[in-house]
Amino acid sequence: MSIxxxxxxxxxxxxxxxxxxxxxxxxxxIARSAKTYGVYRYYVLTPLKEQQELALSIINHWQKGYGAxxxxxxxxxxxxxxxxxxxxxxVEELEKEFGRPVRVVATGASGxxxxxxxxxxxxxxxxxxxxxxxxxxxxxxxxxxxxARAHFVLEPIKGYxxxxxxxxxxxAAIILDRLLGRF
Amino acid sequence: MSIxxxxxxxxxxxxxxxxxxxxxxxxxxIARSAKTYGVYRYYVLTPLKEQQELALSIINHWQKGYGAxxxxxxxxxxxxxxxxxxxxxxVEELEKEFGRPVRVVATGASGxxxxxxxxxxxxxxxxxxxxxxxxxxxxxxxxxxxxARAHFVLEPIKGYxxxxxxxxxxxAAIILDRLLGRF
Numbered sequence: 001m002s003i004x005x006x007x008x009x010x011x012x013x014x015x016x017x018x019x020x021x022x023x024x025x026x027x028x029x030i031a032r033s034a035k036t037y038g039v040y041r042y043y044v045l046t047p048l049k050e051q052q053e054l055a056l057s058i059i060n061h062w063q064k065g066y067g068a069x070x071x072x073x074x075x076x077x078x079x080x081x082x083x084x085x086x087x088x089x090x091v092e093e094l095e096k097e098f099g100r101p102v103r104v105v106a107t108g109a110s111g112x113x114x115x116x117x118x119x120x121x122x123x124x125x126x127x128x129x130x131x132x133x134x135x136x137x138x139x140x141x142x143x144x145x146x147x148a149r150a151h152f153v154l155e156p157i158k159g160y161x162x163x164x165x166x167x168x169x170x171x172a173a174i175i176l177d178r179l180l181g182r183f
Numbered sequence: 184m185s186i187x188x189x190x191x192x193x194x195x196x197x198x199x200x201x202x203x204x205x206x207x208x209x210x211x212x213i214a215r216s217a218k219t220y221g222v223y224r225y226y227v228l229t230p231l232k233e234q235q236e237l238a239l240s241i242i243n244h245w246q247k248g249y250g251a252x253x254x255x256x257x258x259x260x261x262x263x264x265x266x267x268x269x270x271x272x273x274v275e276e277l278e279k280e281f282g283r284p285v286r287v288v289a290t291g292a293s294g295x296x297x298x299x300x301x302x303x304x305x306x307x308x309x310x311x312x313x314x315x316x317x318x319x320x321x322x323x324x325x326x327x328x329x330x331a332r333a334h335f336v337l338e339p340i341k342g343y344x345x346x347x348x349x350x351x352x353x354x355a356a357i358i359l360d361r362l363l364g365r366f
Contacts, residue, residue, distance in 0.1 A: 025350075028350070029350045029352060032349055032350055032353065033353050035342075035346045035348070036342035036343065036346050036347065036348070036349055037342045038342065038343025071196070073346070073348040074348075076346065077348065157219070159218075159219035159221065159363070159364065160219070160221025160363065161221060163219050163256070164219065165218070165219070165260065166215055166219055167208075167211070167352070169208075169352055170216050170352060170355075170356035171356075173354075173356045174356050174357055177340070177360065180342070180343065181340070181341075181342065182341065
């Protein structure tokens with residue numbers, strides 16, 4: 001399974017479509033979670049050229065020179081990251097590499113359009129003849145147009161009450177654990 | 184259940200005992216995860232006075248004035264946070280409040296001293312007549328002296344291979360989900 005973090009198209013708090021900024025710890029934390037759970041590749045997607053460059057500079061800091069020798073475990077995780085402009089790039093790259101269609105699975109806190117449970121998705125992931133791409137949204141979540149084009153939309157993470165405002169870093173960690181963790 | 188994030192005594196990468204710096208996103212992300220899973224209180228513990236003040240200023244920014252009205256969901260999560268100097272403070276405060284001893288449960292990535300599984304711990308947490316405090320370490324993890332005084336040490340999070348370098352933000356999210364999540 002691969003994952004992608006989308007900085008566009010996502011909602012802001014007023015449900016306007018926006019492009020969010022690349023965040024240092026979104027790159028790091030999600031890369032480390034991805035490495036922990038055996039994720040194949042982690043796409044950081046933003047249409048803004050200068051934001052792509054920022055993401056690359058974060059990665060390069062830990063992949064070369066002082067950063068790489070100071071903390072080789074960071075390098076190992078960041079080796080999974082590919083920075084690109086659009087979701088289509090990730091889908092096409094994976095399709096080329098694996099020679100088959102990619103199953104796109106979206107996530108979100110709202111539950112709108114959710115149509116599969118963690119248990120069912122975990123079972124689908126056991127089929128090694130499928131290539132899967134799991135999408136996470138920044139800001140206030142993935143745009144409806146992204147959910148609509150996904151093959152599946154995972155149910156939201158439910159906690160104790162009605163509060164559902166996890167950071168995307170925490171949500172990604174929990175979802176990877178639910179889908180790929182063995183315990 | 185309550186949780187605590189310890190900035191001392193923890194190890195650095197060379198296994199020296201150090202005091203780590205308070206990190207903005209450790210406060211935020213873990214507060215949001217705590218709020219999601221119905222945690223009673225989140226202690227941010229550091230012996231350094233100026234670091235306590237930094238933590239308080241992070242919290243106050245979202246609890247008063249512009250921050251509180253811009254994002255009330257942040258305020259709700261940060262309302263759970265208490266900043267204090269030492270683990271003993273948290274234990275004593277909870278013991279006073281609940282009028283009974285506190286069961287201290289440590290976490291760690293190494294697995295040294297681990298003596299309870301997530302399933303067994305989740306079952307123990309169902310007993311509402313117990314007061315529980317779950318400890319997370321910053322840096323390279325909680326000092327052995329903290330593990331030694333805990334009543335239980337949770338098994339480490341195992342992923343796909345030998346890589347076990349989750350951020351404490353991600354680890355806390357996963358552990359709260361495993362112990363308190365219903366799905």
